[in-house]
Amino acid sequence: MPEAEAGGILTIDLAALAANWRLLRDRARGAECAAVVKADAYGIGIEAAVPALFAAGCRTFFVAHLQEATRARAVCQDATIYVLNGLLVGTAPAYATHGLRPVLGSREEIEEWAAFCRAAGRRLPAAVHADTGMNRLGLRAEEAAALAAEGALPDFEPALLMSHLVSADEPDHPVTARQIAAFLALRERFPGVPASLCNSSGIFLRLQPHLDLVRPGYALYGGNPMPGADNPMRPVVHLAGRIIQLRWAADGETVGYNAHWTAQGRRRIATISVGYADGYLRAASATNLKAGGEAVVAGVRCPFAGRVSMDLITIDVSGVPEDSIARGDLVTLIGDGIGIDEVGARCGTIGYEVLTSLGRRYARRYVGS
Known part of the structure; x- marks a missing residue:
């Protein structure tokens, strides 16, 4: 859209996005730093964000839906791409066609992916999602441990073991320490499988549960991963x-x-x-x-x-x-x-909602590519 015809102009700084990823990578102290680009890369555009982050050094991406994954694959052939919302019934062939990895969070999903791999004669990679307290998606920790003990995972490659922190933005919340302990215990049941627990705020926790891979999202786009403290991220x-x-x-x-x-x-x-x-x-x-x-x-x-x-x-x-x-x-x-966090507060919500709500009627101006 020509800027002169637009009621608003949304400027997106891809250099700031890349700088934020590098800051988070360095903060992760040796763990691989992935990037969460779900919700159209938090509203800034998958087709712009993924190549910019790949150029900065990011090699692993997380999205929510299969369609987002295929969009990311179309602009980045060499990245590892996980789909957080799991394996919808009958979609395994699409994952194989595009070289994508489902995040398996139930016994049914694991069984369907394993059956597809057996039929294809290939051990295709996927992540195993264990729930350590969110009660939203994922196998209960004891269920994941039982699957490992049963030897129920040989038909596919468990490429990542992951869970999701409940309250990483509240550093002293007692649930965080309980989740870390539960996940570390579960990790022992999956020897040799890389493990991931941290979101943006988790990277800054005093306990530093960075493990093998961290999965920042909001902070990449300029949101403050440490509410109540100065924001270390650059605005995007x-x-x-x-x-x-x-x-x-x-x-x-x-x-x-x-x-x-x-x-x-x-x-x-x-x-x-x-x-x-x-x-x-x-x-x-x-x-x-x-x-x-x-x-x-x-x-x-x-x-x-x-x-x-x-x-x-x-x-x-x-x-x-x-x-x-x-x-x-x-x-x-x-x-x-x-800042985006202030806008969220003035709207009675969080900056995440504001970012992911920004509409398509703006003229978009990408800078710093």
Whole structure:
């Protein structure tokens, strides 16, 4: 999309993405550093992210769905690609065709993959997912141990043993130590199989359970892996919205749906061509009782005024010199000191949701490739 025709511009810094991967690789102290590129690489685009990360040195990638895996394979023939959501019924041939690896999290999935391998006459690789406390996906630890003891895995190559931390972003949560202990005990039942436990926040845990491979996601894209501490990651996304109208609201007039924001004195309002259909969540709306989102306008932080609607956001720009802004100018919604974690907090959610919600109506500008 030509930038002049777009209501917003999403700039994605691939050099910052690569730098973040290198920081995490170094922090992992010798463990292989993979990259989680599910949800369209957290919204920045698989087709851009995977080659940039591969060029930086990443060789292993994780996605959620088979379709994401085939997209990653199309732009990177030499990478190892795992599909976290497992083996859907009847999809084993697609994995073999594209050289992909399912993450097997149930006895049924293991049996189906083993049967396919027997029929194909090949020991194809897959990961074994053990649940150590999430209660979401994966074999219970005792079930995984029993499968290993039964010798139920010879028909395929167990290329990775993995589990997922529940509360790595809360360093002192007692569940973390219990998970690490349970996973280390299980690891002994799978001799010679590489093991992986850490997500982004897990890489920074004092206990350093890096093992053989770490799987960062959010931190790669600029999210803070250590909530409450300074963010060591470089920002990757910058979102700007275009001013399409400037107007004055008189004292006592309301702005936006349902009249929840009332001008206290004469206020100048900028309307920008971005809304919740573009992934900037409605929960960032501002009322007279609750502050909402903010934008940087001509170098000045300005608060939202009224509801975020489907296609528009209204901003109180009264603090900006009148001759400093005009119709057609861009204002910053993410970037210039407004980090993705702050945006998530102002939306009453987490930065993950904001990143993965950013829509397709923006002009996308990739830099640093």
